[in-house]
Amino acid sequence: MGVGGEEKRYAFVVFSDDWGRHASSCQHLFERIGGEHRVLWVNTIGLRGVKADGFTFFRGMEKIRSWLKPMKKVGEDFYIFSPVMLPVFGEGWIAKIHRRLVGVEIRRAMRRMGMEGAILWTTVPTAVDFVGRLGERGVVYYVTDDYHLWPGGDAAKIVRADRELTEKSDLIFACSEVLEDTHRNEKAKTVLLPHGVDFEHFSTLKPEPEELRAIPRPRICFFGLIYEKIDLALLREFALVRPGVQMVMIGPIGTDVSRLEGLANVHFLGAKSYAELPAYLQGMDCFIVPYVSDEETKASGPLKIRECLAVGKPVVARAIPNLEGFGDVVELYGRSEDFVGAVDRALGDGRVEERRERVRGETWESRVETIMRALTEVMGKGC
Known part of the structure; x- marks a missing residue:
């Protein structure tokens, strides 16, 4: 029996923070989901702009090291993929070329895992650039912050990406009632998913x-x-x-x-x-x-x-x-x-x-059960 009581497995392509860098809510969830379902976790570029400081330098070096070994297995049918990604997104010609090249690399990684009809799951609004390009069966947007308010980011572009992703999503999970209210739309099912705890x-x-x-x-x-x-x-x-x-x-x-x-x-x-x-x-x-x-x-x-x-x-x-x-x-x-x-x-x-x-009862396992119920309702059972 799978996580949340589902016998059939889902396949996920996850766009989020770098796996293992810190214990984010998305990582807590997929540590548990990944035990029963196939996961390709895509390490992405952050939303903040590049600054000339020590913190940014060391983060840049971490990214370069991850690019040298882009595919890493962390569990049965669970891989971390670190494509070469630059801090560009949107409609410019450089962003379009970059999106196409990265999309090719992600699809190649999906083929290596035998993934078809995967669910595109993202915590970052800029992943909207890949919606419709990966043969996904549906889109899940897990909203954990009001991203355009992050310091150092391009607020206007992030607002546009967030709005577009919200409109293109089939299922939206929000960690707070404020974010749940601001990400409702007529197409998607919106679910309040507070953080859990180990x-x-x-x-x-x-x-x-x-x-x-x-x-x-x-x-x-x-x-x-x-x-x-x-x-x-x-x-x-x-x-x-x-x-x-x-x-x-x-x-x-x-x-x-x-x-x-x-x-x-x-x-x-x-x-x-x-x-x-x-x-x-x-x-x-x-x-x-x-x-x-x-x-x-x-x-x-x-x-x-x-x-x-x-x-x-x-x-x-x-x-x-x-x-x-x-x-x-x-x-x-x-x-x-x-x-x-x-x-x-x-x-x-x-x-x-x-x-x-x-x-005591607000565990990550209980949050995964909520996720699986919502996925079954919106997208049917796994493959």
């Missing part, structure tokens, strides 16, 4: 890493990409007002953090693997999700909220529409000036089991 991974107790033992308590923690959407000014203010509280930052740095460097109670530990992460998180006393308040964050559905709750420690987060339903177990703040008080209250909240129980 509950056992985050709730199982693990030994404290040696690296944490030198950091006094209490410890508050942010984990994830440290970039423009994190309110670093707010974190600096907190660190100065509460010098006895240690702020632990876990994740890659993608922006200027000089305002926090040098503060005695701020600790940058760098990126940790998905396997390492639970041990670090269990050594914290409170988690913080201090996004800036803008249109992008208001439409988002933070993946890490359920992971924090599975650990069982208190959580303080910027109040956004998608988190309103967690108000009973997450300390939400609307104004920046309320952040310090929210953290103070959270540090005294010992409801570990209540927080864990809140997300």
Whole structure:
């Protein structure tokens, strides 16, 4: 019996972030879908523009290395494909030639896997360039962000691609109600698909890493990409007002953090693997999700909220529409000036089991069941 109860298998061509680079929601889903269905995962170019900085340089080198070995098997009937892709899309002649060449390479990879009538699944709107070119049986758009609001991207082109892909999709999954509302159309079935959580991974107790033992308590923690959407000014203010509280930052740095460097109670530990992460998180006393308040964050559905709750420690987060339903177990703040008080209250909240129980049933497996039911309804059974 397949994932979600389907006996017959589907074939998927997936356009998304680079496989294995970070634990995205799409990767969590296809780690489970891929065990029962055929998957060709296409590593794509991001939506942000190219910048002359160290972060972009190292990402570029990662891409070039992946192009040297474009086809990689990661499971039975599960391959990662890294075609040479440039940051061009749309209607220009260079984009058209590029689209044709990449399309040929993807179709060749599909033939190697014996794929016919695959489902084109994408998390990136620019994959609209390949709709109708791969012999797909249908199109699924998995919307996890308001992409045109990402910093550094060509907003006008992304808006057009997003609108066109929405119109051409047969099935749309959205991680938040805001995104669900903005991606409805008469043709496609639209389904709310909140992020899930690997509950056992985050709730199982693990030994404290040696690296944490030198950091006094209490410890508050942010984990994830440290970039423009994190309110670093707010974190600096907190660190100065509460010098006895240690702020632990876990994740890659993608922006200027000089305002926090040098503060005695701020600790940058760098990126940790998905396997390492639970041990670090269990050594914290409170988690913080201090996004800036803008249109992008208001439409988002933070993946890490359920992971924090599975650990069982208190959580303080910027109040956004998608988190309103967690108000009973997450300390939400609307104004920046309320952040310090929210953290103070959270540090005294010992409801570990209540927080864990809140997300125990919201697993990635349950989300895959939702996906398979919707696919069967819209596209019929697998091949």
